[in-house]
Amino acid sequence: MPKIEHLRPSGLHHNPAYSHVVTASGARTIYISGQVSVDEEGRAVGEGDLAAQTTQVMQNLGMALKAAGASYANIVKITTFVVGYKPELRPIIGKARGAFFQGMEPPASTLVGVSALAAPEWLIEIEAVAVAD
Secondary structure, eight states: OOEEEEEOOTTSOOOTTOBSEEEEEOSEEEEEEEEOSBOTTSOBOSTTOHHHHHHHHHHHHHHHHHHTTOOGGGEEEEEEEEETOOGGGHHHHHHHHHGGGTTSOOOEEEEEEESOOSSTTOOEEEEEEEEEO
């Protein structure tokens, strides 16, 4: 079992949506390419609906993790790219994403607003790094 620690450094505000610092040791590091809101056939899911797209993206991450013999608990860092990001979108993303980390410390996280992704119907893309044995 990998050893993953979520640190709460003194002087940094504790935000329950992400961890400021995650240390990990294990036999394998898993890098997952940015996942977007498409199904197995490559069809867009949740067009125009950020919550639905976030949920699909997280499900896709879960399938990628499973293929590597890992789970959401193994994620140590995620980077989220959101088209046309505005602060009022954060709770929508957080609620949809948070459901996949219930009962565990969330990974280190970065959210980046972008003007576009590779396809015009995609609103969000999330990449992940995980550590597993």
